[in-house]
Amino acid sequence: MLETDKLTKQFKDVIAVDDVSLVLMRGESVGLLGPNGAGKSTAIAMISTLMKPSSGDVRLNGKSVLKKPDDMRRVLGVVPQKIALYEELSAYENLKFFGRLYGLSGNKLEQRIEYVLELVGLADRKKELVKNYSGGMQRRVNLAAAMMHEPEVLIMDEPTVGIDPQSRNHLLETIRKLNRDEGMTVLYTSHYMEEVEKLCDRVYIMDHGKVIAEGTKEELKAILSDQETVLIEFDQNYPELFIKLSEIEGVQHSTIEEQSLKLIIPRGTRMLAALFHEAERYGAQVINVNVQTPTLEDVFLRLTGRKLRD
Amino acid sequence: MKAVFLLQWRRFYRKPMLVLAMFGLTVIFVSVTAAGGQSGPQMIPVYADESMSELQAQTWLELLNSGDQFQFELMAETEARSYVAEGDVSQAVNLLETDYRLLVGREDPARFALDSFLRRIYSEELRLENAEQTTPGIRGEMESALSDPALSLSVESLQGEEDSFQYNGQLQLLFGMTLFFVIYTIMFSLVRIVDEKRTGTWSRMIISPVRKWQMYLGHLGYSFLIGFSQITLIFLLFRFAFGFELGERFWLLIAIAACYTFSIVAFGLLIISLITKPQQLGAVIPIVATGMAMVGGAFWPIELVTNEILLVVSKALPITYGLQALTSVAVYGNGVQAVAMPLLLLLGFGSICMAIAIRLMEWRSSP
Numbered sequence: 091m092l093e094t095d096k097l098t099k100q101f102k103d104v105i106a107v108d109d110v111s112l113v114l115m116r117g118e119s120v121g122l123l124g125p126n127g128a129g130k131s132t133a134i135a136m137i138s139t140l141m142k143p144s145s146g147d148v149r150l151n152g153k154s155v156l157k158k159p160d161d162m163r164r165v166l167g168v169v170p171q172k173i174a175l176y177e178e179l180s181a182y183e184n185l186k187f188f189g190r191l192y193g194l195s196g197n198k199l200e201q202r203i204e205y206v207l208e209l210v211g212l213a214d215r216k217k218e219l220v221k222n223y224s225g226g227m228q229r230r231v232n233l234a235a236a237m238m239h240e241p242e243v244l245i246m247d248e249p250t251v252g253i254d255p256q257s258r259n260h261l262l263e264t265i266r267k268l269n270r271d272e273g274m275t276v277l278y279t280s281h282y283m284e285e286v287e288k289l290c291d292r293v294y295i296m297d298h299g300k301v302i303a304e305g306t307k308e309e310l311k312a313i314l315s316d317q318e319t320v321l322i323e324f325d326q327n328y329p330e331l332f333i334k335l336s337e338i339e340g341v342q343h344s345t346i347e348e349q350s351l352k353l354i355i356p357r358g359t360r361m362l363a364a365l366f367h368e369a370e371r372y373g374a375q376v377i378n379v380n381v382q383t384p385t386l387e388d389v390f391l392r393l394t395g396r397k398l399r400d
Numbered sequence: 401m402k403a404v405f406l407l408q409w410r411r412f413y414r415k416p417m418l419v420l421a422m423f424g425l426t427v428i429f430v431s432v433t434a435a436g437g438q439s440g441p442q443m444i445p446v447y448a449d450e451s452m453s454e455l456q457a458q459t460w461l462e463l464l465n466s467g468d469q470f471q472f473e474l475m476a477e478t479e480a481r482s483y484v485a486e487g488d489v490s491q492a493v494n495l496l497e498t499d500y501r502l503l504v505g506r507e508d509p510a511r512f513a514l515d516s517f518l519r520r521i522y523s524e525e526l527r528l529e530n531a532e533q534t535t536p537g538i539r540g541e542m543e544s545a546l547s548d549p550a551l552s553l554s555v556e557s558l559q560g561e562e563d564s565f566q567y568n569g570q571l572q573l574l575f576g577m578t579l580f581f582v583i584y585t586i587m588f589s590l591v592r593i594v595d596e597k598r599t600g601t602w603s604r605m606i607i608s609p610v611r612k613w614q615m616y617l618g619h620l621g622y623s624f625l626i627g628f629s630q631i632t633l634i635f636l637l638f639r640f641a642f643g644f645e646l647g648e649r650f651w652l653l654i655a656i657a658a659c660y661t662f663s664i665v666a667f668g669l670l671i672i673s674l675i676t677k678p679q680q681l682g683a684v685i686p687i688v689a690t691g692m693a694m695v696g697g698a699f700w701p702i703e704l705v706t707n708e709i710l711l712v713v714s715k716a717l718p719i720t721y722g723l724q725a726l727t728s729v730a731v732y733g734n735g736v737q738a739v740a741m742p743l744l745l746l747l748g749f750g751s752i753c754m755a756i757a758i759r760l761m762e763w764r765s766s767p
Contacts, residue, residue, distance in 0.1 A: 139606075140606055163609050168607055172600040173599075174600030175599075176407070188604070190403035191403050192609060
């Protein structure tokens with residue numbers, strides 16, 4: 091349905107997006123994962139016809155949208171990272187305006203406003219000014235505004251940044267409902283791994299402007315199928331011990347987090363004896379040892395050498 | 401476009417204070433200041449020194465009181481000086497046999513008009529006296545010829561008959577303050593465009609089916625209408641509620657207000673395209689508005705300004721042409737022909753500013 095072909099954006103000497111090719115099939119929920127500065131927002135700006143690419147193409151149903159963006163704009167709903175609303179107006183007034191931009195009027199406009207407000211759970215507070223809403227409620231109106239014209243494709247640029255867990259869950263549930271119940275195609279950008287794991291069927295991983303991996307969650311995790319993750323929790327931080335453990339034979343990658351250590355090792359490696367031996371030597375108390383199958387976070391760590399939220 | 405335009409009115413409904421404040425300030429400023437001024441001709445104390453006889457002084461007084469702009473009153477020098485010293489009047493006139501001196505207590509826009517009037521009366525009278533020496537009886541012949549002319553000639557020019565400066569304090573104040581305060585209303589309404597770009601609602605509009613020109617037109621249409629309404633309402637208020645004499649061509653004043661508003665909307669857009677941060681605009685707009693009003697003649701008549709540089713700068717400001725056109729119609733009683741040139745300049749100025757501003761804004765926002 092929607093695809094990008096070798097999409098590139100260069101700002102003077104910086105290549106923000108480099109040769110990115112994505113495909114979104116109708117009804118699919120696709121995640122675009124990457125740390126801050128990976129080029130996700132720039133890629134989205136180009137896909138949504140807000141920014142012209144330096145090279146490459148964006149196609150909707152096989153037709154390029156770069157020169158004639160109108161078709162794309164009619165079917166596309168974009169939820170920006172910033173809360174792009176008129177805060178001195180009520181949720182109802184904001185939605186009325188965004189509906190009118192798409193030519194809605196009269197009863198149809200009113201019905202649509204009621205529907206999206208119901209969808210985001212703000213029907214009973216629609217007359218309140220947006221500036222008086224909590225951050226989470228504002229995010230919900232931000233989503234509702236993108237839904238006014240019944241878009242076929244919904245692009246969301248980190249829609250849950252800076253909101254409370256309750257609002258986040260509500261927002262994620264709403265998106266899941268839109269995708270699964272209404273068949274809406276979703277491109278979901280985030281640096282929160284758990285959101286992408288929860289919502290998306292397929293994932294593109296971006297770093298330094300490039301797509302470094304793509305596939306279903308299972309396919310991506312299969313990258314680390316011959317490996318396992320060992321998470322060891324200590325009673326406190328032991329910097330020298332942690333370095334020593336990272337150098338044990340077979341350890342392919344290690345991450346230190348305060349008083350815990352995460353090691354990626356080949357599946358079947360026997361290293362627990364060495365681990366406890368070293369811990370005893372340093373007088374460290376092991377609180378917990380957990381051997382896990384790899385997560386997308388581990389995949390990202392393996393591919394880029396850094397964590398998503400770095 | 402309609403959606404963007406209607407949105408601005410909804411936002412005005414939610415936050416009307418700025419526009420209402422500018423409207424209120426204009427009304428308060430003009431009504432209070434005009435109430436403190438004189439409604440009839442301005443009284444000017446006149447005194448003669450010892451070189452002039454009382455009869456000569458009375459003759460000059462009659463000549464001076466032939467006009468209706470000033471009311472000259474003959475008195476002793478000490479009394480005239482006391483009037484000026486105590487601030488009851490701004491200036492007094494010392495009559496000399498072939499000349500005059502102005503005793504100025506404080507700067508007053510009327511000084512220029514007074515000086516112009518005295519110069520005209522003195523030069524006419526002295527020329528007549530010279531002519532009488534060579535042709536006795538010419539004064540009588542002239543007076544009879546004037547009362548029963550053989551031929552009546554009416555002259556009209558495109559620029560109007562503004563050779564002799566006429567000062568109307570009330571209208572100067574009304575026009576000056578109205579055109580000054582409306583600059584704030586218009587420019588602060590245009591700041592919304594910058595604000596929309598900052599908050600991201602502008603981007604949201606771009607990725608909707610609405611065209612960019614429609615977005616601009618929605619914003620500019622609102623700014624024009626809010627500014628134009630402000631001027632029109634103030635003119636109506638002062639004409640019908642305060643009884644200001646605005647001449648017979650009120651519709652022409654409204655047409656001038658429309659052209660002026662257009663030029664200020666365009667000029668405001670240019671300023672906004674040059675300075676993109678709302679915080680900076682908060683400081684720049686008052687500087688631009690006040691500077692433009694000072695140089696353009698909103699606070700005092702441009703005729704008082706003698707500095708050549710300021711006069712040249714004033715030629716590049718829309719407020720100069722707005723005031724010139726309004727004064728021409730309301731004070732001098734001129735018609736469309738007389739104000740055609742300032743109106744064309746306002747429209748031309750506005751069109752050029754708008755073209756540059758939109759190109760500049762688009763160039764800046766294109767990544």
